[in-house]
Amino acid sequence: MGFTNTLLELLKNQQPTHLAVVFDTDAPTSRHIEFEAYKAHREKMPEDLATAIPYIFRLIEGFNIPIITQDGFEADDIIGTLAKKAEKKGFTVYCMTPDKDFGQLVSENIFIYKPARMGNGAETLGIPEILAKWEISDVSQVIDILGLWGDAVDNIPGIPGIGEKTAKKLVQEFGSVESIIENSDKLKGKLKENVENFAEQGLISKKLATILLDVPIELDEKSLEREDANRDLLEPLFSELEFRTLGKRVFGDDFSITDANGKTGAGQMDLFAPATIATAPADALPEPAIPTRHIHNTPHTYILLDTMDAQQDLAKELSHKKSFCFDTETTSLDALTAEIVGISFAFEKGKAYYIPTTADWESAKATANIFKEVLENPLIEKVGQNLKYDILLLSRYGIKVQGPLFDTMIAHYLIDPDTRHNMDILSQNYLGYSPVSIKELIGPKGKNQLNMRDVEIEKVKEYAAEDADITWQLHEVLKPLLADTKTLELAQTVEFPLIYVLAEVEKNGVKVDVETLRSFSNLLQADIQRLEQTIYDKAGAQFNIASPKQLGEILFDKLQLDPKAKKTKTGQYKTGEDVLLTLAHKSDIVQDILDFRQLQKLKSTYVDALPGLINPETGFIHTSYNQAVAATGRLSSTNPNLQNIPIRTEKGREVRKAFIARDASHVLLSADYSQIELRLIAALSEDQNMLEAFRAGHDIHRATAARVYGIGLDEVNADQRRNAKAVNFGIIYGQSAFGLSQSLGIPRKEAGAMIDQYFTQYAGIRRYMSRAVEFAKENGYVETLLKRRRYLRDINSANMTVRGFAERNAINAPIQGSAADLIKVAMINIQQDIERLGLQGKMIMQVHDELVFDVPRSEAEQLSGIIRDRMQGAIALEVPIEVEVGKGDNWLEAH
DNA sequence: TCATGGGTAA
DNA sequence: CGGTGGTACCCATGAG
Numbered sequence: 001m002g003f004t005n006t007l008l009e010l011l012k013n014q015q016p017t018h019l020a021v022v023f024d025t026d027a028p029t030s031r032h033i034e035f036e037a038y039k040a041h042r043e044k045m046p047e048d049l050a051t052a053i054p055y056i057f058r059l060i061e062g063f064n065i066p067i068i069t070q071d072g073f074e075a076d077d078i079i080g081t082l083a084k085k086a087e088k089k090g091f092t093v094y095c096m097t098p099d100k101d102f103g104q105l106v107s108e109n110i111f112i113y114k115p116a117r118m119g120n121g122a123e124t125l126g127i128p129e130i131l132a133k134w135e136i137s138d139v140s141q142v143i144d145i146l147g148l149w150g151d152a153v154d155n156i157p158g159i160p161g162i163g164e165k166t167a168k169k170l171v172q173e174f175g176s177v178e179s180i181i182e183n184s185d186k187l188k189g190k191l192k193e194n195v196e197n198f199a200e201q202g203l204i205s206k207k208l209a210t211i212l213l214d215v216p217i218e219l220d221e222k223s224l225e226r227e228d229a230n231r232d233l234l235e236p237l238f239s240e241l242e243f244r245t246l247g248k249r250v251f252g253d254d255f256s257i258t259d260a261n262g263k264t265g266a267g268q269m270d271l272f273a274p275a276t277i278a279t280a281p282a283d284a285l286p287e288p289a290i291p292t293r294h295i296h297n298t299p300h301t302y303i304l305l306d307t308m309d310a311q312q313d314l315a316k317e318l319s320h321k322k323s324f325c326f327d328t329e330t331t332s333l334d335a336l337t338a339e340i341v342g343i344s345f346a347f348e349k350g351k352a353y354y355i356p357t358t359a360d361w362e363s364a365k366a367t368a369n370i371f372k373e374v375l376e377n378p379l380i381e382k383v384g385q386n387l388k389y390d391i392l393l394l395s396r397y398g399i400k401v402q403g404p405l406f407d408t409m410i411a412h413y414l415i416d417p418d419t420r421h422n423m424d425i426l427s428q429n430y431l432g433y434s435p436v437s438i439k440e441l442i443g444p445k446g447k448n449q450l451n452m453r454d455v456e457i458e459k460v461k462e463y464a465a466e467d468a469d470i471t472w473q474l475h476e477v478l479k480p481l482l483a484d485t486k487t488l489e490l491a492q493t494v495e496f497p498l499i500y501v502l503a504e505v506e507k508n509g510v511k512v513d514v515e516t517l518r519s520f521s522n523l524l525q526a527d528i529q530r531l532e533q534t535i536y537d538k539a540g541a542q543f544n545i546a547s548p549k550q551l552g553e554i555l556f557d558k559l560q561l562d563p564k565a566k567k568t569k570t571g572q573y574k575t576g577e578d579v580l581l582t583l584a585h586k587s588d589i590v591q592d593i594l595d596f597r598q599l600q601k602l603k604s605t606y607v608d609a610l611p612g613l614i615n616p617e618t619g620f621i622h623t624s625y626n627q628a629v630a631a632t633g634r635l636s637s638t639n640p641n642l643q644n645i646p647i648r649t650e651k652g653r654e655v656r657k658a659f660i661a662r663d664a665s666h667v668l669l670s671a672d673y674s675q676i677e678l679r680l681i682a683a684l685s686e687d688q689n690m691l692e693a694f695r696a697g698h699d700i701h702r703a704t705a706a707r708v709y710g711i712g713l714d715e716v717n718a719d720q721r722r723n724a725k726a727v728n729f730g731i732i733y734g735q736s737a738f739g740l741s742q743s744l745g746i747p748r749k750e751a752g753a754m755i756d757q758y759f760t761q762y763a764g765i766r767r768y769m770s771r772a773v774e775f776a777k778e779n780g781y782v783e784t785l786l787k788r789r790r791y792l793r794d795i796n797s798a799n800m801t802v803r804g805f806a807e808r809n810a811i812n813a814p815i816q817g818s819a820a821d822l823i824k825v826a827m828i829n830i831q832q833d834i835e836r837l838g839l840q841g842k843m844i845m846q847v848h849d850e851l852v853f854d855v856p857r858s859e860a861e862q863l864s865g866i867i868r869d870r871m872q873g874a875i876a877l878e879v880p881i882e883v884e885v886g887k888g889d890n891w892l893e894a895h
Numbered sequence: 896t897c898a899t900g901g902g903t904a905a
Numbered sequence: 906c907g908g909t910g911g912t913a914c915c916c917a918t919g920a921g
Contacts, residue, residue, distance in 0.1 A: 166897080191921080547918055548900050568900070576901065601902055605916055630912065634905085641914045644904035652903085677905090733910040742909085801908080808910060816905090816911090848905040 011063075011226075016094070018086075018224035020068050021060055022078050027071035031208060062234035064227040073215045076102070080211040083110050085219040094124065103130045103142030105211060136171055147177040147206030158205050159198045166191070177206045294434045295466055301351045302465035304457070311355055311370045314345065318374040321347050323381035323406070325472040326371075328390050329452050329464045335392035336507075336615060336622050340364050341452045342460060343371065344468035349476070352465035356457055368397045378402040383475045385409050385423045385467075388627070391503045405496040408471055411478040413628035414487040414495060417790055421628050427470050430477045435470055436463045490786045494824050495627065501831045501843070502625045502635075508842040508854070509620025510642070513890075514611045516658040524603045524651075531596040538589040545596055548575045561586050602646065606655045613640050620662075625846070632813050633788045633820035634848055643847045647895070659891035661854050667887050669841075669860060670894035671867045673849040674882040675700055676819045677732050680785075683879040684814060687764025694879050701725040707761040708754060727758050731765065732815055734808035769811050776810035784817035785875055786825075819849060822881075825874040827851065833866050852891065860887055 011019075060067060070078050080102075083093045087109040094113035095102045102112050112125040130139050149158045149167035162170070174180040181199045184192055195202070305311050318324050324347040330338035339361065346352035355371075357364035374380060375394065381404040384390055391401045412421045419425075427433050441463050442450040452460065482488040536542050541558065543550040552573025556565040561583050566574045577594065584590045613621050623642045625635045637643045645659070646652025661668050678700055682690040693703040698713065705716040705724035716724075723744055730740050741751035759766040773795070776782050781791045790813040794806040827846065834841060841855030841863045851871070855863050864885045871883045888894035 544918075546901095546916090549918075570899070572900080574900085597902075601916075605903075605914095609915085626913095632912075634912080636913055638914065641904085644902090644914065646903065648903085730910070735910045736908090738909045740910095804909085805911085812911070819905095850905080 077212040081215040146209035325383035346468035346472040354461040633817040656892035668894040685768030786821040
């Protein structure tokens, strides 16, 4: 589908006059001959391509596209050579292939064509885009970066210790791999060492990455001229593959599947996306690459309002608007300590206002309060980028923002969750406009970075007003895109209203008992020291146990615990928990090390870190929820991450005891969805057996064990239940038989048999899984109950690992994402009830399937009921939803 | 400051 | 034949 879609889109958008598809052949190329490792890599090409290729050829034949191959040369080289020749003849050339492969080729007439992803228009990458993307001054330097950094996909090694950032920096500074090697004396330390020791490898990598432009092949443009598609060939193919939508797109609505049964093989089919080359005469090119727009070459009216009269006039004007954009400039990124420096407003393209405030808190508050009425007006929509920040900030100034929201960051998160959503990138991509960088204003990150307040007001005005202007413009672009992707409703009914709830939860904060943590810390410290000593004694040496490097050397060099010890890619021994566990029987030092690690982790990450995160003003911990990072729709939590507080081990649970109610008159309520993901998979798959188990109120893991082992419910023993539980969870994530055997410590065959048996019993679930993958292959995305989308661009990849990843996501994203939908709806409804009823209880945490509240004892019962009802009733489903509500003085008791 | 290895949660 | 569930966050080390 990747190939098919891309092809259709190209034909439609670019309307190429000439087109060819280029393939590799089996014949060895110079790279194979010169570089052994590369050869090995290339020969590993998956055999399932073989099943796909017949379809591909039929498709290409159906579209009447010539195929070009050349023994001894790789497709990229052929395309490169032809592209250069075509360029000389005045053609505009589009290469469809990853940009890292073709970056070096891009020139005036050669572009990389990137097909549209849903919600994202098709792009052509020209010189400016490549330069910006790679941060280089010349397109040929793409291969220098690959020479240094390498490329895992194509098995190009690069130079060890040099990642993407370092590679870019070095190339910026020295220009090429050769020059870096020549000037290696200007480098320092390990970097210098690596460049010198691996110079040869760097050069080889560069050569491997270089596209050859001297393939002995002629450009016969006559033979590449486009011809009409051959319907007689394509129609049966589309029918066979069940490409209904595509068929309609190509042949119009009268196309229909003729034989729904002839679908054998479609499931395993793999349509890969070979590089294609499309050419069109230069004068027929519809749109030239747009030069980057920025503040200096774009007309704009940014107005500084520094008198109260002018500010009041603006406030009045805003009060008549249905919608406006606002943005605050502050002294810090932390909304709970930041102070306002100024506010900007925008409501028409190209025009914005900036209102500065003084450093004095009261006077800043007075200025902000001029806009209190419009900001609190429940009928006016507020547009912004990351509005949660502004809402939290303003709440500290006594302004309670109300009304519908439109957050451009979250809007884009719904349009395409896997990409980035910061304003600069959105502006570049959707407006073709490059905003003033914050770095230009306050300097680069570091100790010398200025405070927004230290910057000249004129400059801040330009920056701040531009921000509001861009955000306003983005909102105009993104809103229709939300509609196009059918996510507008999700945005307006769930994600945007949730912003208020999250702001509230963050503001409420969690109380932690510092004393509990301090004394626990001391206990841990004593244990850690004892273990340390034991380990030194057993090892016969003192070393830093927390250093994987030193630990590996002790275990495998000195103690020789495993002659076949595995190493990481940097040559260190692997010392992860799974590795150590397999060695536990060889020496009891291993268990000591594991214990040491556990305690050390607990102490440093939780016990000692949490007190430092208490806000001195409030005495509470205020985490920050990010609503736009997890591609499945889940929230994430930072500073601290309250979503990974230990619970599985005895000692870990101690940490939870330190999370307490705000005072003796309050208690914590913890409400937990029970097995929500399994219930959702049952509902989505409509598997009758699993639905029945839930409806009957059975323990689902026990019920599964009974089915898988073919025994009665009460005959299930603990082991069988444990195994069944592992399968249930494995299924959700698309775990393999190998994975299951690992996590259960049983032979792979046994695990495989269990999975087979599972699917026999729960045939609906197997059907759901293949349906999800099919849907993704057909549509390029999957969706949740509330139509939250996730695009899976790799779903048709030829690379088994990459494709497998996409396939697992196709199965998992709707489940995990629907669970996220559910709890988000519940959160909004609960918060509404709390406000409507004027309750004092507060929502203080969300942990994916759990909500925690800090409530007056007198409200505990009433709120428990509300919470349970709202969580159970969030979305009506064909499966009963169970919520467990617990109560206690601390989180552990409540959970 | 950055990369790496490791570990925690749902 | 080898590799074999995912995401997100945070910590310490080691070298700059």
